[in-house]
Amino acid sequence: MKNIWHVMRNELLQITRMRSVLLILFIMPLLLIFVLGSALSSQFKAEDYVPAPAKLAVFNEDSGQMKAPLQQFFANDQVREILQVTEVQSEEEMNERIELNEVDGGLVIPASFSKHIMSGASSEWTYYGGSNTSANDTIKILLQKFTDQATQTQAAVMVLGPQAAAVSAPVDRTSQVVQGTLQDNLYNASAMEYYAGSMLIMFLLFSGMSAAIGLQKERENKTLQRIMVAPVTVAQALLGKLLGVAVLSMIQCSVIIIFTWVVYGVNWGEHLGAIAIICLCTIVAAISLAAILAVLFKSSKAVESVYSSLVTIMTFLSGGMIVFVGDQMQTVGQFTLNYWAAGAILRFMLNVDTSTAWNNLYVLIGIAVALMAGAMLISRRVVTLHE
Structure with missing residues (x-):
């Protein structure tokens, strides 16, 4: 030593x-x-940095009560500045767009999504991420905003019954979506x-x-x-x-x-x-x-x-x-x-x-x-x- x-x-x-x-x-x-x-x-x-919007392909098989709130969420002006949503007709088309880098990620919503939400049962959708890490993070944060809203609706149904979904107004969480914080916080x-x-x-x-x-x-x-x-x-x-x-x-x-x-x-x-x-x-x-x-x-x-x-x-x-x-x-x-x-x-x-x-x-x-x-x-x- x-x-x-x-x-x-x-x-x-x-x-x-x-x-x-x-x-x-x-x-x-x-x-x-x-x-x-x-x-x-x-x-x-941060206010000077304007990132390119993330691109999401959505294959939505659900035609229930949660379809309209989701469409309204994606159509919100603040969300559209950050996320471009494209409707696709099949899961195969979605995967092909991801492979060709035409979109940054894909979302599959099963036909039973609204039904399970309204009945208080477990429900989930499937997200497929592409190669763009930062875009995937952005999409996941935005989707989490909507799932938080869906969870509140589900909780109301479980406590008050199915009729609660009709009187439970969707919570507008898009005001919480701030462009700067959705990007890498190192900025x-x-x-x-x-x-x-x-x-x-x-x-x-x-x-x-x-x-x-x-x-x-x-x-x-x-x-x-x-x-x-x-x-x-x-x-x-x-x-x-x-x-x-x-x-x-x-x-x-x-x-x-x-x-x-x-x-x-x-x-x-x-x-x-x-x-x-x-x-x-x-x-x-x-x-x-x-x-x-x-x-x-x-x-x-x-x-x-x-x-x-x-x-x-x-x-x-x-x-x-x-x-x-x-x-x-x-x-x-x-x-x-x-x-x-x-x-x-x-x-x-x-x-x-x-x-x-x-x-x-x-x-x-x-x-x-x-x-x-x-x-x-x-x-x-x-x-x-x-x-």
Whole structure:
């Protein structure tokens, strides 16, 4: 343990002597957050963002008392701004439209829907989602508004009898449908908050690059052999170096959060513990990825080029640079570390969709564990390369 501590301390001392590294890890993120947050603040007004309406195909076999209220709901002006409904004649036609991306989702309403509602029995419809995640979320929220109304009608029938349906006026819940809140709540963040979260993740990933370059330079310069003169094993030397980068990354994370909070006025919210876990998982993933790249490429320049390109691409695809990326690009972004890490941080910061934030965090933990396992599996090869 003492040997690992000495190697880690020496690694930290070497890194802190490199002005270019300190500039990239500490000054650049703070500068980018300020520039992007100031220059693009006008794009973060929720009222200025007008999303494309979601498209829903409806196959309605029900001709009972609930058909008219549903049609009135879909015909409401506020709903029509957000949802375009197309009536289809069969379930096969609905599925074909979904496959051709002509609609974002499909709804099948059985013939017994109204009958079950009026009798107080269990009733349900079936929703088929397409590939557009955000559009599906929008449709589900709108349908939930109507099912809440139907549930109230059903409750009245169960308590007062079938005659209650006739005197129970449909509750107009469309006034509760606000366009901004139906979209991803991350759009409610200020520009400074948004880029503070996304740039934090991006530069935590960049910090792993120093680990990859350091490991590769040890191989090129054969300096690890000098370390072996001392009573330090190769495994201890590698672990000490990676821990040194991890400690530096945690310091970097703390500096960015505290500085943006005090100077830029960024509110990091009440979930600081969860944000700390996200940062730790990102650091573990970054260092593990660095160790893997150190094996795959033979030179430090190649590692630096590939790693920096990879982080930049992941940040772009996840919306870290351009906020309102298209739906297809957003789908691709789900295969990046930034999507899960930055998405979780921003939701915790804003205290919105916290259930989604926790799900993002669980996925991030899984990615970090998988990358760490991969790095451990090839660690013997890393050791061999340095001997």
